[in-house]
Amino acid sequence: MNEILSHSEENYLKEIFHLSEGTNQKVSTNALAERLNAKASSITDMLKKLAEKKLVSYIKYKGCELTDEGEKIAVQIIRKHRLWETFLVNKIEFGWEEVHDVAEQLEHIQSIKLIDGLDKFLGYPKFDPHGDPIPDKEGKISYRKSKIQLSETVINSLVEVVSVNEDSLSLLKYLDEIELNLGTELKILERYTFDESIKVKIVGGQELNLSKKVAENIGVRFISEI
């Protein structure tokens, strides 16, 4: 039940959670291998181990899924990750593109007292610097119900940026450069069918063309039509 897990085991649980978030699908061995930068055979090894510990359910050749217990642990790791990111940006003057690697280390620190104390110290933040929700002590995640991908918006709407995918360092740097931050408002001007890129205008700023790939990694909230 409350055995201590290795960093590696914790990372597996976290990535299985991320890969299955939203979908009802099982997570494939290859998908995990890519996220974890490991070979498929290593994944198989670890899945067997995690299945034995009852943290994932795993059927040969059919992929895996977190058990309730496994999910509980995964969510707490994500809580730690996002609280630390918030700490780094709010207290230690890190930029949002710099926090990921350090948070990946900090998320494995074992101390409930520390993480709850950190939560309090930060004022019980609900979202991290990339706009992702921070699970509470009980594991409840308050997803932003109205959030959609920028790539899914309709022409002539005004939206607010509420999240960006933290996984790509170069995306975050790019967004910094064009001064597109959380809270930035965008007018959706046009969508080009040939490559599915979109033209937007930053309210109070420049007009930009954003590729489909970029737009998929930005979360927005609809405000109004223009």
Add this chain to the structure above:
Amino acid sequence: MNEILSHSEENYLKEIFHLSEGTNQKVSTNALAERLNAKASSITDMLKKLAEKKLVSYIKYKGCELTDEGEKIAVQIIRKHRLWETFLVNKIEFGWEEVHDVAEQLEHIQSIKLIDGLDKFLGYPKFDPHGDPIPDKEGKISYRKSKIQLSETVINSLVEVVSVNEDSLSLLKYLDEIELNLGTELKILERYTFDESIKVKIVGGQELNLSKKVAENIGVRFISEI
């Protein structure tokens, strides 16, 4: 030169530093084994490896010593440890007896930006919650020149507690109980030759008998005679 070390390697360097601090002696395999809770044979293995990396000098059967490079690294780990302890006590409401284990984890986080940012955030503290000096970014340690062990004080002197050994959880808890903290002033009343225990009076508090063992683990600064 700037290779990444494992947690284990870092712990070895740190403990070699602690064991040789003050003395000019080399550190014996057995002494290290005890501090690291490992068998002597494991120590030998690792010393060979660290010697190969030029972080310790090691002659078979003769013990080991840090090289300049090894000492530099050790000091930076101690810097991290003590800064994190300060963070936990000053910002997260930890007691001084609770910080050690968590700091042992945090000291291995790899990010110079984080540790320098933390230093700044804490206001460049010179001493940690146990009174031990915090090395600066360059590795300079400002030892308290006037510090002596409580066990070495002379009768009828008034002293101030400036440090306590952080290694013993039960000592720290005991000191908490009797309300002996950093900054507490003590009058040295008597020394019993049969067991080398001493009688002291906490200024504004109770009279106490402290065993030799306890007195050796408390650092004080001489104020005056009474």
Add this chain to the structure above:
DNA sequence: CATAATTTTTAGGCTTGCCTAAAAATATTT
């Protein structure tokens, strides 16, 4: 629907960091 392509698993190996047991070196006693 059979064959090809892809995905996943198995089998065997490697490194790290620890262990035990036995051997070798050093230190201590008498």
Add this chain to the structure above:
DNA sequence: AAATATTTTTAGGCAAGCCTAAAAATTATG
């Protein structure tokens, strides 16, 4: 200084977590 005790090293092993290469299962395609 010889005998004994202690310390340290060597030799061989083990678990974790990764790897490569080959085999097996699944999925896609002609």
